[in-house]
Amino acid sequence: MSIPETIPIIGASWDDVLFVLFAVAMVGSALLVVTLRDIIRSGVAMIASFAALAGLYVLLGSPIMAATQVLVYIGAISILVLFAIMLTQTKAGPARLVFQTQWWAAAIAAVAIVIVLTAVVVSTDWGAGPPQESATSDVARLLFDAYTLPFEAVSVLLLAAIIGGIFLAKRDPSRDEAGR
Amino acid sequence: MAHSLDAYLVLSGLLFAIGTFGFLARRNAISMLMSIELMINAVNLTILAFGAFLPALKDHASVIALIVVAVAAAEATVGLAIVIAIYRNRRTPLVDEYDAMRQ
Numbered sequence: 001m002s003i004p005e006t007i008p009i010i011g012a013s014w015d016d017v018l019f020v021l022f023a024v025a026m027v028g029s030a031l032l033v034v035t036l037r038d039i040i041r042s043g044v045a046m047i048a049s050f051a052a053l054a055g056l057y058v059l060l061g062s063p064i065m066a067a068t069q070v071l072v073y074i075g076a077i078s079i080l081v082l083f084a085i086m087l088t089q090t091k092a093g094p095a096r097l098v099f100q101t102q103w104w105a106a107a108i109a110a111v112a113i114v115i116v117l118t119a120v121v122v123s124t125d126w127g128a129g130p131p132q133e134s135a136t137s138d139v140a141r142l143l144f145d146a147y148t149l150p151f152e153a154v155s156v157l158l159l160a161a162i163i164g165g166i167f168l169a170k171r172d173p174s175r176d177e178a179g180r
Numbered sequence: 181m182a183h184s185l186d187a188y189l190v191l192s193g194l195l196f197a198i199g200t201f202g203f204l205a206r207r208n209a210i211s212m213l214m215s216i217e218l219m220i221n222a223v224n225l226t227i228l229a230f231g232a233f234l235p236a237l238k239d240h241a242s243v244i245a246l247i248v249v250a251v252a253a254a255e256a257t258v259g260l261a262i263v264i265a266i267y268r269n270r271r272t273p274l275v276d277e278y279d280a281m282r283q
Contacts, residue, residue: 015182034202106204117193161254
């Protein structure tokens, strides 16, 4: 049994419906990330936002990036953030003020960014062709051929980040006592 | 809608703006780092959208986005380690209470 080309009653294509679904989920949970009072909940909303974004990557025809999004962002970075939240929360619970006192200036800046970016996107002719999928084998061939140097540089960068992270977060007894 | 580049670009602009607002407005240092992650994801979405719709960037976009993800992971590691180190000294995650250099 094959599914019909378009959704029977509405007449919209499946791609469009999925796009709207993922877009609304992503923007909605991103708004929750920046507005929720309880920071643990905003961490969980961030995971939902990453998951919706992985769906958008699939729609864009890049399965390797969708898999990476799930593995690295949902699997690693979100867990790292949740651990950091649990290490740094005071017992008093969420802070009384969620936002800085000048939060309205940040809101104006964000709205200005949306307006400027939308104007640029709409007024520019990007010369876009029909969407095309990028096969994982082609991506791999390119990564280990033309992009070998950036690949190796990233590996050195990750090693440096591991060492730096351990050094920074390491408990230093003498400094701990002096700091208090 | 799913087959137009503009829709993806506007969507990622929206996500970037939400991240900007969170970074500027939140008081908690970890919330600010989460907002940075949102902005990095918006940039990645832009890269992949261009890769899907412009034939010249077809496979390059995925490679560039992979490298961006690796750099973002390194940034998150060091950033969170810095926040934890500051928290250990100051006993608060709120950035507006880090005012030692103002006194």
